[in-house]
Amino acid sequence: MRLYKYLTESLLEIDKRDIDFLFKPFKPWLKKFKELVDNKDSDGIYSLFKSMYSLPSNEHKDVQYIKKYRSKDLKSKEAKLAHKVKPIDIFIGFPIHSSAYYADDKYIMAGISIVQSMAEFRLIDITSSNPFKDVKEEWSEVKIKASIRHELTHWLDDTKHNLFITKNVKRAADIISKKGYKEGILSMKGNKPHMYLTPQEINAMIHSIAELKEIYSEKWDKMTFDDMISLTPALSVLNKELGYKWRKEIKKRMARENLFGKKMK
Structure with a gap:
């Protein structure tokens, strides 16, 4: 498990x-x-x-x-x-x-x-x-603050959930030493096709989006989903590279955390 x-x-x-x-x-x-x-x-x-x-x-x-x-x-x-x-x-x-x-x-x-x-x-x-x-x-201030929040989220998640990231990284390093790099990375991704579709990465990105919502609170309800994604280079790149699967995961979490603006669904 x-x-x-x-x-x-x-x-x-x-x-x-x-x-x-x-x-x-x-x-x-x-x-x-x-x-x-x-x-x-x-x-x-x-x-x-x-x-x-x-x-x-x-x-x-x-x-x-x-x-x-x-x-x-x-x-x-x-x-x-x-x-x-x-x-x-x-x-x-x-x-x-x-x-x-x-x-x-x-x-x-x-x-x-x-x-x-x-x-x-x-x-x-x-x-x-x-x-x-x-x-x-x-x-930009927006990009920098979003990246700070993203990485703090990983650390806080790790400490709140029995150091699961730390253990996962150590497990992957052990697998790499025994079976090679490819097998180690597969262990990090679990059953996901890409690292940035794993729960911990989606969670960190959601916290970056929460930071964007705070910064752009007055404009949030006027933005479309694509407008929001375009606010930071990282989200824009992932949207282009991973497409529908990534958007689906992000939107699912945004709905759960009440992060949608009125025009984003």
Whole structure:
């Protein structure tokens, strides 16, 4: 039996104070980025992006971080309880590839992808009507806060449900060592065709959507489902890659958690 089958699907009370606290180190970076975009200064944006590499890196060399926290630094009661079960480091800044919760190594990294930022910079066409559209989506408060909430959800889920993610990762590592990478990944996915259709990933994405609902509360009932998905690059990519099955799982959970706007069904 796999533990994640018994994951209780319900919204966690992730305190806004924790999201805002972890987001704070990004404020001067986003302010500078906005100034450069407003001035259409592509050279300045490139210099800003290059400066990410001058930040300190964690021991795994997979994130350049603005600020390193311990889970004990979080403000909410729920986070403090989770810290007692599984204390972790939290790196806020620029993951090389993507934000993640590494249960086995006991850390979260959350923020803006270096690889994605550089890829989107190369696509900038200064002559177009909206040359910085894609990179602005990556470098946005909405995207960053959603990624922070997503990774905190994984950690909180893990601590609330008998460390099921930690155990699943260790089981997969053991299978990889004995049977190879493919078999290990299959064990992580369970009976799902894709990792991002597993209950723990759907749950984390639902919490990202809950964050979007808070940020866009005044516009929420005017948005369609596709409008909402387009708010963050991560949701947009998954929608394109996984299509109907993913949308079905997301909509099912959104209905259960009362997250639908009036035009989203």
